Amino acid sequence: MLLYVFAIILTLTVLAYFHGSRRAASLSAFSDTPLHSRPAYHGAYVAIWAGLPSQVLVLLWVSLETAALDALIAGTLPDAETAALSSSERGLIVSEIKSVARGLIFGEPAPFIVDAAARYGEWQRIAAWCLAASAISLVLLGLAVSQRRITALFRARHRVERVLNGTMVLCSLAAIVTTFGIVISLAFEAFKFFQHVPISEFLFGLSWEPQIAIREDQVAGTGAFGAIPVFAGTFLISAIAMIVAVPVGLMSAVYLSEFARPGFRAIVKPLLEILAGVPTVVYGFFAVLVIAPALKSFGGDIGLPIASNSALAAGLVMGIMIIPFISSLSDDALRAVPQAMREGSLGLGATRAETVLQVLLPAALPGIMGGILLAASRAIGETMIVVMAAGLIATLTLDPLQSVTTVTVQIVTLLTGDTEFDSPKTLAAFALGLTLFVMTLCLNVAALRTVQKYREKYD
């Protein structure tokens, strides 16, 4: 039903467009005053009036219909059946009614439920017809009103542009609203966690043992929620990754953009970008099956004890994973520096290396920082590689040869398996997530500020 309504609105909108532009065109053919806007704008204006309000109506309707019908049906249930029930039990009954109405019948539903289901189905049909009728009449109304406004002097272009502007604003707001939504939901759960565990213990505690018992018969730790070791682990592994990726990524970007022949570049750059498309779980295999054993046996040879899930192995592989972010974005930034800068520097007798170091890198700094930042955020938030290659025990250490755990690993382990949604164990995951989010946010802001301070603008 809904699909038909959409299709009808769409067809009418397209017709409205042609009607509007045809009308404007014929106006200009029969009068001396030139049209203020081209016919296409008049068409678009009529189409917007015809299509937009009814689309909004349909969307609103769809988002509110279920809630409204549920409330209505709950109101009609016989008091005798529901008086003694809690609100969640009442919710269950409403869902049962809805599934019966959809024809999914399990066992023998009570007669009052069958009754209500029949009513529910009836109301849904009525609602759908109402929607169709009102939407289509809205289309026709919009069309009728707007087409009468078409005159030679009518400023259709301005109106259409204003609507376009508004659409763009809405789209850019969508991202912001989503971010806020994420933060608020995280903050909400995290707040519940901090009612169980004091915030100071979480932020400054040095021991992390979240596996507390959630049933009487389980054997488990007593529970300690000091997040420092976990964040130290994330920091350690990300730092190793950045130490690997920044020099390699930057150097390859400089080579690709300034020194490589075009043919070489045409092959290598896409290859590097493929590296970014490898699923991280594959990197995880690579870390566990290749790098970690190799490191361990190498350590054995030179007499260094290296844990089999050492931070070094995870960090190295993560470093390889983020190389393409740095190299590809830096390469783009370097190539965006005008050729005139290169020639100016070379023309003064600078070597290519001097040109790169003193002119090109400073000019490309914002883009390069962008790449490094993106890579750092990826490293900090990366989950799969560390789930496979890093440890589970939170050890507070900065020794890359030991096993550490990371924030993301802990979130995964806290939220998988036996969970209960208001135990501190589960809620701790949200607190970790929120802290991680705040930290990456601060990192971004700090980096943006540095860039603004040191960037050398070339336009």
Next chain:
Amino acid sequence: MAMAQVAVEMPEVEPEETFKMLGRGVNVHYGDKQALFDVSLAIRANQVTSLIGPSGCGKSTFIRCLNRMNDVIEICRVAGDITLDGRDIYSPKIDAVELRARVGMVFQKANPFPKSIFDNVAYGPRIHGLASNKTDLEAIVVQSLSQAGLFEEVKDRLHAPGTSLSGGQQQRLCIARAIAVTPEVILMDEPCSALDPIATARIEELIDELRKDYTIVIVTHSMQQAARVSQYTAFFHLGVLVEEGETEFMFTTPRDQRTQDYITGRFG
């Protein structure tokens, strides 16, 4: 043929030592396309030589051969020989980087680095190690800016970005930047094409002053400018050097019909 022409045009009275640079039989290809055909041209020491000719005739190509700027272009091949003080600049013994320190270049569009005015001028001296300490460096910067006639205008804001200057000031900044490495020859490819008449006049004056210390080659589309600033003029047409000689004679009594047509504005 052009070789022969040069031989005829450079009479016995002019010894080769007065030539700062000398191109003989220069041919340049961009890929399969030939841009210069057997060009032979002398650049006299402490004189201004202007290169004129219609668009696409190879002026920029020739001037970029003089400091091997064409090496930067992948598809460009240069044949023939060009000497600086009698030494072949395309010989493997010569380092292009060193050559460019001796033969500086100012481009058509002012291209100051996105650094401060001071750092723009100090860039060359720094990379060539021309100043042993900070005072020396400051002296070089001030001296170059004054020579380029810019110092008075920017002395209070040496640390403002070079890109914050006006177009004409930027072009003088680029000249100062080139002077700061004390080159022997300065190549200018249409240095005034983006400037208004007043800024142009300032740069022309500047060129005339610089002639005392430097040898200058300038590409220009303005016949008047060539007549005003240069002592020698070379006219290019379709990649061929048609005629060269003293500016005065070139503009009053051109020998070639094409030159005559061009300077009287019949084509170009």
